[in-house]
Amino acid sequence: xxxxxxxxxxxxxxxxxxxxxxxxxxxxxxxxxxxxxxxxxxxxxxxxxxxxxxxxxxxxxxxxxxxxxxxxxxxxxxxxxxxxxxxxxxxxxxxxxxxxxxxxxxxxxxxxxxxxxxxxxxxxxxxxxxxxxxxxxxxxxxxxxxxxxxxxxxxxxxxxxxxxxxxxxxxxxxxxxxxxxxxxxxxxxxxxxxxxxxxxxxxxxxxxxxxxxxxxxxxxxxxxxxxxxxxxxxxxxxxxxxxxxxxxxxxxxxxxxxxxxxxxxxxxxxxxxxxxxxxxxxxxxxxxxxxxxxxxxxxxxxxxxxxxxxxxxxxxxxxxxxxxxxxxxxxxxxxxxxxxxxxxxxxxxxxxxxxxxxxxxxxxxxxxxxxxxxxxxxxxxxxxxxxxxxxxxxxxxxxxxxx
Amino acid sequence: xxxxxxxxxxxxxxxxxxxxxxxxxxxxxxxxxxxxxxxxxxxxxxxxxxxxxxxxxxxxxxxxxxxxxxxxxxxxxxxxxxxxxxxxxxxxxxxxxxxxxxxxxxxxxxxxxxxxxxxxxxxxxxxxxxxxxxxxxxxxxxxxxxxxxxxxxxxxxxxxxxxxxxxxxxxxxxxxxxxxxxxxxxxxxxxxxxxxxxxxxxxxxxxxxxxxxxxxxxxxxxxxxxxxxxxxxxxxxxxxxxxxxxxxxxxxxxxxxxxxxxxxxxxxxxxxxxxxxxxxxxxxxxxxxxxxxxxxxxxxxxxxxxxxxxxxxxxxxxxxxxxxxxxxxxxxxxxxxxxxxxxxxxxxxxxxxxxxxxxxxxxxxxxxxxxxxxxxxxxxxxxxxxxxxxxxxxxxxxxxxxx
Numbered sequence: 001x002x003x004x005x006x007x008x009x010x011x012x013x014x015x016x017x018x019x020x021x022x023x024x025x026x027x028x029x030x031x032x033x034x035x036x037x038x039x040x041x042x043x044x045x046x047x048x049x050x051x052x053x054x055x056x057x058x059x060x061x062x063x064x065x066x067x068x069x070x071x072x073x074x075x076x077x078x079x080x081x082x083x084x085x086x087x088x089x090x091x092x093x094x095x096x097x098x099x100x101x102x103x104x105x106x107x108x109x110x111x112x113x114x115x116x117x118x119x120x121x122x123x124x125x126x127x128x129x130x131x132x133x134x135x136x137x138x139x140x141x142x143x144x145x146x147x148x149x150x151x152x153x154x155x156x157x158x159x160x161x162x163x164x165x166x167x168x169x170x171x172x173x174x175x176x177x178x179x180x181x182x183x184x185x186x187x188x189x190x191x192x193x194x195x196x197x198x199x200x201x202x203x204x205x206x207x208x209x210x211x212x213x214x215x216x217x218x219x220x221x222x223x224x225x226x227x228x229x230x231x232x233x234x235x236x237x238x239x240x241x242x243x244x245x246x247x248x249x250x251x252x253x254x255x256x257x258x259x260x261x262x263x264x265x266x267x268x269x270x271x272x273x274x275x276x277x278x279x280x281x282x283x284x285x286x287x288x289x290x291x292x293x294x295x296x297x298x299x300x301x302x303x304x305x306x307x308x309x310x311x312x313x314x315x316x317x318x319x320x321x322x323x324x325x326x327x328x329x330x331x332x333x334x335x336x337x338x339x340x341x342x343x344x345x346x347x348x349x350x351x352x353x354x355x356x357x358x359x360x361x362x363x364x365x366x367x368x369x370x371x372x373x374x375x376x377x378x379x380x381x382x383x384x385x386x387x388x389x390x391x392x393x394x395x396x397x398x399x400x401x402x403x
Numbered sequence: 404x405x406x407x408x409x410x411x412x413x414x415x416x417x418x419x420x421x422x423x424x425x426x427x428x429x430x431x432x433x434x435x436x437x438x439x440x441x442x443x444x445x446x447x448x449x450x451x452x453x454x455x456x457x458x459x460x461x462x463x464x465x466x467x468x469x470x471x472x473x474x475x476x477x478x479x480x481x482x483x484x485x486x487x488x489x490x491x492x493x494x495x496x497x498x499x500x501x502x503x504x505x506x507x508x509x510x511x512x513x514x515x516x517x518x519x520x521x522x523x524x525x526x527x528x529x530x531x532x533x534x535x536x537x538x539x540x541x542x543x544x545x546x547x548x549x550x551x552x553x554x555x556x557x558x559x560x561x562x563x564x565x566x567x568x569x570x571x572x573x574x575x576x577x578x579x580x581x582x583x584x585x586x587x588x589x590x591x592x593x594x595x596x597x598x599x600x601x602x603x604x605x606x607x608x609x610x611x612x613x614x615x616x617x618x619x620x621x622x623x624x625x626x627x628x629x630x631x632x633x634x635x636x637x638x639x640x641x642x643x644x645x646x647x648x649x650x651x652x653x654x655x656x657x658x659x660x661x662x663x664x665x666x667x668x669x670x671x672x673x674x675x676x677x678x679x680x681x682x683x684x685x686x687x688x689x690x691x692x693x694x695x696x697x698x699x700x701x702x703x704x705x706x707x708x709x710x711x712x713x714x715x716x717x718x719x720x721x722x723x724x725x726x727x728x729x730x731x732x733x734x735x736x737x738x739x740x741x742x743x744x745x746x747x748x749x750x751x752x753x754x755x756x757x758x759x760x761x762x763x764x765x766x767x768x769x770x771x772x773x774x775x776x777x778x779x780x781x782x783x784x785x786x787x788x789x790x791x792x793x794x795x796x797x798x799x800x801x802x803x804x805x806x
Contacts, residue, residue, distance in 0.1 A: 015458035049478065055418035056482055057489040064488070067496050068481035071474035075452065078471035079459055085467070086460040093470050098546055119546075143501055143522075 001167045002124075003028055006038040006134065006157030010174040011231035012076050013043030015083075021172075021231065022083035025129060029089055034124045036164065038134040038157040039080055041072025062107035066136075066147045070096070073133035073153070081131045091129040094119065096136030096145075101156065103137035103146045109287055110137060110146035112155065115163035132160065151212020158215045162222035169224055171211060172231035177238030178203065178210055180402035181255035185393050188403035192253065193236070196243035199253050202345040202379040216240065243347060251355060252346040252400040257393050261291070262314040262337040263371065263383060264321060265306040270329040278328055279305065282320050288313045292341070292374040292381065302329075306372060308383060311337045339371060340389035343381035344396055356380050362399040366391050404570045405527075406431055409441040409537065409560030413577040414634035415479050416446030418486075424575075424634065425486035428532060432492055437527045439567065441537045441560040442483055444475025465510035469539075469550045473499070476536035476556070484534045494532040497522065499539030499548075504559065506540035506549045512690055513540060513549035515558065518566035535563065554615020561618045565625035572627055574614060575634035580641030581606065581613055583805035584658035588796050591806035595656065596639070599646035602656045605748040605782040619643065646750060654758060655749035655803040660796050664694070665717040665740040666774065666786060667724060668709040673732035681731055682708065685723050691716045695744070695777040695784065705732075709775060711786060714740045742774060743792035746784035747799055759783050765802040769794050 005025065012018050021039075028035050049068055053060050060068075077093035084091040100116030123130045134153025139146050148155055154171060161169035175183075176191050178200065183189040195203075197220035204213040210228055219226050219240065229237025269275055276295070283290055292308045309317050314337055321333055342363075349355045359380055363370060368391065372383035384392055397403065408428065415421050424442075431438050452471055456463050463471075480496035487494040503519030526533045537556025542549050551558050557574060564572035578586075579594050581603065586592040598606075600623035607616040613631055622629050622643065632640025672678055679698070686693055695711045712720050717740055724736055745766075752758045762783055766773060771794065775786035787795055800806065 015455055018459060052418055052478075052482060053485060056421060057485045060485045061488060064481045064484045064496060067484070067498075068478060071477045074474045074477075075455075075471060078467045079455060081467045081470070082456060082463045083459045085464060093467055095470075095548075145498075 001033040002164055003033050003035045003168045003170065004038065004157055004161040004164065004166045005035065005170045005172060006153055007040065007172045007231055008153065008174065009040040009043050009045070011172050012039055012080065015079070018042075018076075018079050019083050019086075021080060022087055024172075024231070025084055026087045026089055029129055036120060036130045036132055036160055036166075037080065038132050038153055038160060039073065039076040040134050040153040041069075042076050042079075045072040045075065063144060066107045066145050069147055070133070070136040070145045073135050077131045077133045084129055084131070089129055090127050091131060092123050093131040093133075094123075095133045096156065097138035099130075099132045099160070101137035101159070102140050103148070105139040105141060105144070105146065106287060107144075107146055109149040110139065112137060112148070112159050115159055117163050120160075120164065132156065151214060154212040154215035155218060158218045158222075158224060158226065161224050162218065166224070168227065169219070170227045170229060171215075172229060173210055174230065174232065175210060176230045176233070176235055177228050178240070178254070180253065181393055181397045182257065185257070185390050186255075186397045186403075189397065190402060192238050194239045194241065195253060196347055197240060198243065198378055199345050199347055200240045202343070202376065203254050203256050211240070251348040252344045252402065253348075254345050255393050255396045255400070255402065256343045256345065257389050258341045258343075259386060259389065260310050260312070261308050261339050261341045261383065262311045262317070262335065263306060263308050263339050264314075264317055264333060264335045265304060266321065266328070266330045266333045267304055268302040268329075268331040269305050271303050275303075275328050276305065279321075279324060280307075282324055283309075283317060286316050286320055288317050288320070292372055292383065294372050294374065308339075308341070308372070338386045339383050340386045341381050341383050342389060342392045342396065343379055344400065345379045347378050349378050349380075358399060359396060362395040363392055366395040368392050368395075404436040405567055406436050406438045406571045406573065407441065407560055407564040407567065407569045408438065408573045408575060409556055410443065410575045410634055411556065411577065412443040412446050412448070414575050415442055415483065418482070421445075421479075421482050422486050424483060425490055427575075427634070428487055429490045429492055432532055439523060439533045439535055439563055439569075440483065441535050441556055441563060442476065442479040443537050443556040444472075445479050445482075448475040448478065466547060469510045469548050472550055473536070473539045473548045476538050480534045480536045487532055487534070492532055493530050494534060495526050496534040496536075497526075498536045499559065500541035502533075502535045502563070504540035504562070505543050506551070508542040508544060508547070508549065509690060510547075510549055512552040513542070515540060515551070515562050518562055520566050523563075523567065535559065551617075554617060557615040557618035558621060561621045561625075561627060561629065564627050565621065569627070571630065572622070573630045573632060574618075575632060576613055577633065577635065578613060579633045579636070579638055580631050581643070581657070583656065584796055584800045585660065588660070588793050589658075589800045589806075592800065593805060595641050597642050597644065598656060599750055600643060601646065601781055602748050602750055603643045605746070605779065606657050606659050614643070654751040655747045655805065656751075657748050658796050658799045658803070658805065659746045659748065660792050661744045661746075662789060662792060663713050663715070664711050664742050664744045664786065665714045665720070665738065666709060666711050666742050667717075667720055667736060667738045668707060669724065669731070669733045669736045670707055671705040671732075671734040672708050674706050678706075678731050679708065682724075682727060683710075685727055686712075686720060689719050689723055691720050691723070695775055695786065697775050697777065711742075711744070711775070741789045742786050743789045744784050744786050745792060745795045745799065746782055747803065748782045750781050752781050752783075761802060762799060765798040766795055769798040771795050771798075
């Protein structure tokens with residue numbers, strides 16, 4: 001069997017934990033399997049590096065950020081390889097570039113283009129356990145190191161599993177699996193044994209930080225089952241796989257909350273074709289990921305257009321909006337980063353009317369004002385004030401009987 | 404003009420110092436010169452990484468050590484590039500592999516085989532300042548990252564300067580230049596304005612830590628003048644260049660002291676051809692650098708053979724000696740790592756008899772016992788007890804009027 005495992009930063013935060021991970025890897029090896037282990041940077045490494053940058057510049061180049069941050073994973077792979085070897089197993093560490101992970105050239109947010117698995121297969125054939133640096137790759141045109149951005153290590157693991165046609169892809173994290181909502185907010189939250197890609201994708205997109213949406217999307221495309229579990233115990237976690245029963249047991253599978261949300265509203269934009277394109281093309285050109293987009297009903301041939309992005313992109317997004325204001329004939333704009341997005345997710349929603357009404361009822365009952373609403377087939381999201389987020393999650397978890 | 408500068412770990416120990424280095428680099432740039440800057444890892448980074456390793460294993464693989472330690476320089480180049488860009492200059496950082504530095508595959512002690520300067524020249528032609536990671540390269544056969552071992556960043560700088568046919572190679576350090584001896588031990592020590600490659604090579608080999616001998620050797624081979632100076636002020640430092648006057652002003656140029664010395668003595672080795680070869684081939688095979696070798700006069704067809712190596716190699720050297728003892732017919736061996744090597748260096752020695760006698764007189768006068776003696780044309784070294792080293796340096800500095 002060929003197994004890919006991924007360990008996040010908290011699982012390799014110190015030498016003691018690294019040794020523990022080595023033990024887990026060794027156990028798989030002793031069962032006779034080939035194994036590739038993807039690791040993130042140790043605990044706070046990335047934050048420590050970023051705080052050094054802040055003492056030097058407010059606007060570092062993305063290329064140099066990648067050069068800097070990719071060292072974090074390189075430290076982890078070397079130490080984990082040493083710990084595995086200390087247990088007597090043949091092992092080799094590979095950086096993203098050495099593992100053949102080719103990306104585009106969009107620094108700090110690169111996308112994997114393809115994986116040349118020849119080096120990995122060579123190492124397997126020589127009996128080596130392979131430890132691969134997550135989060136990073138190489139832009140082959142420039143030979144520059146790239147990083148994949150948030151959740152990049154999950155993406156590395158799933159992409160490797162797909163490229164190697166692995167039998168199993170285990171994502172180790174610091175929680176027991178995927179929960180109906182954040183157990184730190186709602187103590188009655190329940191671990192899910194199985195969840196479909198689609199539901200996981202919605203939850204992931206909604207800031208349930210267990211798995212990155214890009215990783216889920218890739219797993220879905222390649223039909224690669226993921227096992228999300230804790231690196232601190234051997235309990236079974238949550239299996240993320242294809243939907244099998246059309247009739248879902250649960251109407252709503254989970255409640256998610258994302259605090260990393262900023263909102264921008266444009267007033268009285270001209271109502272003519274191409275306006276939305278102009279706005280969102282300009283944002284896309286700056287590599288800003290826009291999440292929700294809402295256009296209100298027409299009044300006097302003018303529209304209000306609102307959208308959300310991550311708080312980190314707010315400054316860049318405002319610069320874009322500033323530059324566009326005249327072109328799109330907007331009267332002005334407003335913005336806020338003290339908002340949050342709460343969402344309910346469930347494949348059962350499709351065939352059950354009234355779920356949205358029930359959600360709004362719960363939020364109304366908790367005295368929470370809704371600033372934006374957006375829906376998909378299996379998700380309903382509301383932007384609310386940041387300070388109401390916890391209250392909202394509790395109310396929703398309760399009304400949908402998730403405990 | 405094309406300038407190569409090298410800044411050591413203490414010169415880039417924190418963001419404040421990195422900003423200062425950026426200022427120096429910018430000043431050279433403003434004069435219109437092309438510039439490549441080689442940097443070491445920040446201050447204690449390497450030691451911090453090594454202490455992590457110690458919590459994981461006592462015998463890390465050399466390949467994984469290189470994977471680990473090469474991250475230190477990668478952090479420095481990214482931060483320095485950011486600091487230079489913050490001053491408004493176009494700049495790009497390159498790892499050793501990206502800078503085209505190809506080495507052999509001897510991990511932790513790799514030698515540079517050749518430098519492909521095409522990427523560097525491309526960056527110059529685009530107007531970029533180039534910041535290069537010292538100490539590292541790539542083994543092209545395996546695509547593995549290698550490190551050059553101690554003094555590797557000096558070697559990187561000189562090799563780059565030679566490959567680029569630079570007009571100037573400046574080695575920035577935390578002292579003002581090359582001194583007649585360590586000013587921390589002898590306050591009267593004097594800075595030398597000029598020193599020949601040969602003298603510098605002897606001093607460098609003797610543990611005067613300002614410049615690594617490999618770097619001096621390479622500079623000598625390529626006739627690349629080096630300017631050794633402080634990164635904390637703008638005083639002129641010491642110029643290391645070809646000997647010009649055959650008649651040296653000074654009989655003895657400097658006194659050096661190396662504490663990183665271990666001594667191994669083999670008793671009653673068989674006196675027959677090939678014995679020395681057997682011993683030192685076996686040590687070389689383990690990549691142990693042997694420094695002094697002394698074979699005493701024959702007694703009863705048996706010899707005593709002593710040699711020194713670095714303290715770090717002692718354990719490996721003892722293992723070799725252990726394995727050889729029977730083959731070479733030795734009665735036993737002794738070893739010590741509480742010894743030091745003091746040396747006097749000077750091109751003037753060649754034509755002045757009696758220098759050695761004067762040295763032994765000074766050491767005898769200070770009540771110091773000599774355990775081993777070795778000489779070259781321009782150097783005399785004595786192995787003495789570690790605790791006598793400071794006293795010896797002071798006595799030698801005085802007797803040769805170096806103050």
